[in-house]
Each structure stands twice: as structure tokens, then as C-alpha cells.
Amino acid sequence: xxxxxxxxxxxxxxxxxxxxxxxxxxxxxxxxxxxxxxxxxxxxxxxxxxxxxxxxxxxxxxxxxxxxxxxxxxxxxxxxxxxxxxxxxxxxxxxxxxxxxxxxxxxxxxxxxxxxxxxxxxxxxxxxxxxxxxxxxxxxxxxxxxxxxxxxxxxxxxxxxxxxxxxxxxxxxxxxxxxxxxxxxxxxxxxx
Amino acid sequence: xxxxxxxxxxxxxxxxxxxxxxxxxxxxxxxxxxxxxxxxxxxxxxxxxxxxxxxxxxxxxxxxxxxxxxxxxxxxxxxxxxxxxxxxxxxxxxxxxxxxxxxxxxxxxxxxxxxxxxxxxxxxxxxxxxxxxxxxxxxxxxxxxxxxxxxxxxxxxxxxxxxxxxxxxxxxxxxxxxxxxxxxxxxxxxxx
DNA sequence: GTCTATAGTGCGATAGAC
DNA sequence: GTCTATCGCACTATAGAC
Numbered sequence: 186x187x188x189x190x191x192x193x194x195x196x197x198x199x200x201x202x203x204x205x206x207x208x209x210x211x212x213x214x215x216x217x218x219x220x221x222x223x224x225x226x227x228x229x230x231x232x233x234x235x236x237x238x239x240x241x242x243x244x245x246x247x248x249x250x251x252x253x254x255x256x257x258x259x260x261x262x263x264x265x266x267x268x269x270x271x272x273x274x275x276x277x278x279x280x281x282x283x284x285x286x287x288x289x290x291x292x293x294x295x296x297x298x299x300x301x302x303x304x305x306x307x308x309x310x311x312x313x314x315x316x317x318x319x320x321x322x323x324x325x326x327x328x329x330x331x332x333x334x335x336x337x338x339x340x341x342x343x344x345x346x347x348x349x350x351x352x353x354x355x356x357x358x359x360x361x362x363x364x365x366x367x368x369x370x371x372x373x374x375x376x377x
Numbered sequence: 378x379x380x381x382x383x384x385x386x387x388x389x390x391x392x393x394x395x396x397x398x399x400x401x402x403x404x405x406x407x408x409x410x411x412x413x414x415x416x417x418x419x420x421x422x423x424x425x426x427x428x429x430x431x432x433x434x435x436x437x438x439x440x441x442x443x444x445x446x447x448x449x450x451x452x453x454x455x456x457x458x459x460x461x462x463x464x465x466x467x468x469x470x471x472x473x474x475x476x477x478x479x480x481x482x483x484x485x486x487x488x489x490x491x492x493x494x495x496x497x498x499x500x501x502x503x504x505x506x507x508x509x510x511x512x513x514x515x516x517x518x519x520x521x522x523x524x525x526x527x528x529x530x531x532x533x534x535x536x537x538x539x540x541x542x543x544x545x546x547x548x549x550x551x552x553x554x555x556x557x558x559x560x561x562x563x564x565x566x567x568x569x
Numbered sequence: 570g571t572c573t574a575t576a577g578t579g580c581g582a583t584a585g586a587c
Numbered sequence: 588g589t590c591t592a593t594c595g596c597a598c599t600a601t602a603g604a605c
Contacts, residue, residue: 193592214575228593230577264562298498305497306490327534331559334530342522367523368563370456371556406600419570422602
């Protein structure tokens with residue numbers, strides 16, 4: 186007889202999403218989740234720093250793809266090209282199979298302020314790592330931050346559209362549209 | 378003898394900032410803060426939803442100024458003009474007198490992830506109300522969201538610069554610079 | 570204003586993998 | 588033997604219920 190089944194973390198994540206969906210985040214205790222996964226509270230907290238974090242693991246995987254897009258872009262690419270590459274690279278994680286799961290997860294987050302708080306912090310972290318990646322590609326500090334802000338905004342606006350019930354377009358299509366619209370909103374520079 | 382001194386909320390805020398600065402956020406209990414202000418824990422939670430919130434009251438005042446800028450902008454103003462008006466309107470709250478206080482407060486926030494989380498949520502809320510204000514001015518939903526994102530990004534990047542030790546320029550100068558740089562980063566549209 | 574549930578921590582013990 | 592995952596228990600502070 187084994188002392189523990191493999192995949193404890195995954196079991197906890199699945200149990201948590203399921204319970205949050207049906208009972209609500211606040212109405213679900215960590216003990217409930219652990220019990221559902223055949224583990225104890227203490228073990229839950231070994232895998233996740235806090236109760237909310239169980240929904241946000243995997244985000245750093247997205248950040249990594251994002252950064253990889255920047256790192257692998259052709260030499261001499263302008264900041265705007267770098268951010269397009271980042272967005273395209275990240276979008277591969279959001280295929281049509283994932284759409285229903287993303288919808289469920291987002292519904293749970295939208296129903297709870299504490300989870301929105303964590304999500305918004307993840308957004309900031311994503312902007313930070315992207316900024317760093319741009320600086321590593323030689324972009325000026327402030328421009329890097331602004332470029333990252335533009336890119337992350339495009340991602341989040343596109344993502345919201347992507348999980349809409351009637352939306353069929355790919356995430357990257359929506360991202361490109363968001364970037365184009367932002368360019369249209371900002372004033373054109375006077376020709377040199 | 379009075380039953381309670383006036384300004385309970387303000388006393389709690391001042392006591393909290395002071396204790397957070399000297400002891401750290403986590404090392405300060407709500408009881409510490411209440412005691413310092415001559416009140417009870419229960420009273421603290423009557424004024425603030427949670428321990429972190431004591432640092433974030435006054436943000437909604439900023440949001441109101443922001444929105445007012447949008448509402449009072451001249452008729453027929455393009456989204457970009459509306460956002461410029463919002464930023465200018467909000468910046469009046471950040472005069473040179475406030476700079477040292479903003480620095481202190483930000484130092485406390487930067488030292489604690491839980492506070493960064495709350496700050497990032499406030500940022501999202503600000504974007505939401507700004508989006509709403511733009512929609513009320515007739516801007517298309519998606520453009521409103523994107524415009525709000527641009528504006529809030531400009532504010533936060535500018536604010537970071539504004540509290541730098543050696544920075545002398547006004548917040549709005551820095552905001553304008555941020556907007557100009559974003560425009561320069563995004564590609565120019567092909568002429569119609 | 571009191572009471573209590575729950576989140577989250579610290580430390581130690583144990584069981585298996587290697 | 589070492590290393591790591593799990594569990595047990597006692598504990599504090601937050602936050603909400605009554």
C-alpha cells in the first residue's frame with residue numbers, strides 16, 4: 186500500500202475548481218478541498234501559499250511563453266514587434282480546447298473580489314517580467330515598461346473577448362485587433 | 378469629557394502608516410493600530426473592510442477626479458482628448474506637498490505583497506470606472522476599455538517617476554510624456 | 570461588544586523513495 | 588544513511604456572526 190498517490194497538486198487544483206464552482210469560494214474551506222483530494226489541510230499549504238493560489242498556478246507558464254516570444258524575436262526588432270511576438274507566443278496556450286475551462290475559471294474569479302485581487306497582482310507580475318525581457322533586448326527602461334503595459338492590456342482585453350459565449354476568433358486575432366485599436370486611439374506623430 | 382474624539386478614521390490611518398513604516402505591515406496587528414489610536418479592534422473594522430484597506434481610502438477620491446475630467450471635457454472630444462483631460466484632472470491631487478507622503482506610502486506598499494495585491498485591484502477598479510465614464514461619453518465599449526487602459530498605464534508609469542528621489546517635474550508632465558512615448562511605440566497607421 | 574470559524578504558520582514526527 | 592512528501596498538533600490574527 187502506497188503512502189501517497191501521485192499528483193497531489195493536480196488533485197487539489199481540480200477539487201478546488203470544482204468546489205468553488207458549485208459552492209462558491211468563500212463557502213469552501215481548505216479542509217473541504219484537502220478532504221476531497223484525500224489529503225490534509227497542512228499538505229494543501231505545502232503546495233499553495235494560500236487558498237487563492239490554487240487557481241493561479243500555471244500562470245507562470247504563460248509568463249514564460251510570453252518572455253520566450255520576446256527573447257526569440259529576430260534581431261533588430263522594434264519594441265512593437267517584440268510585443269507582438271510575445272503575444273503570439275503566449276497565445277499558443279489558449280487553444281479552443283482550453284476555452285471552456287478558461288470560461289469556468291474566470292466565472293469563479295469574477296464572482297469573488299479576493300480572487301480578482303490575486304488575478305490583478307498576477308497581471309502586474311506579468312507586466313514586470315515582460316518589462317524585464319524587453320530591457321534584456323536593449324529597450325530603454327521606460328519604453329520597456331510602457332510597451333509591456335500596452336501588450337498586457339491587449340492580452341487582457343483580448344482574453345475577455347475570447348471567453349465570450351459567442352466568440353469564435355482565436356486569441357491572437359483578438360490581440361492584434363486590440364493593438365490596432367490602441368494605435369488608432371493614440372494620436373499620429375507629426376512626420377519627421 | 379467627550380465619549381469619543383473626532384476623526385477616528387484619520388487617527389487610525391495615521392497610526393497605521395506610522396506603525397507599518399517602523400514595524401512592517403505583517404508585524405503590526407490591527408489591535409496595535411486601534412490601541413495607538415485609542416480605539417478598539419472592532420472600531421477599526423467598522424471603518425475599514427480589512428487591515429489593508431486602511432492605506433487605500435482616498436483612492437476613490439482620485440477616481441472621482443479622473444471621471445470628472447472625462448465628464449467635463451468639451452463636446453466632440455476624441456477618446457484621446459478625454460483621457461488627457463482625465464489625467465490632468467486627477468493630477469491636481471498630486472501636488473508637491475503630497476510627494477513625500479506618497480513616497481512613504483509607496484515604500485510601505487512596495488515592501489509587502491499583500492498590499493501590492495490591493496493596490497493592483499484598485500488599479501483595475503480605476504480602469505473600470507474610467508471605462509464606464511468613456512462609454513457615457515459615447516465611446517465604443519472596446520475602445521473605451523482600451524483608452525482607459527492606456528490612461529491608467531500612463532498614470533502609473535508617471536506616478537512611479539514622480540516619486541523618484543530626484544524627480545522635479547509635475548505628475549502631469551510625466552503623464553504627457555508617457556502618452557507621447559506610447560504613441561511613438563505603436564506603429565503609425567497608413568494614411569487614409 | 571463578545572464569540573467563533575477559518576486562514577495560515579512553526580515545529581516535529583513519520584513513511585516511503587533513493 | 589539522505590531526501591522529500593505527508594501528517595499532527597498547537598498556535599495567532601483576521602474577519603465575520605451573533
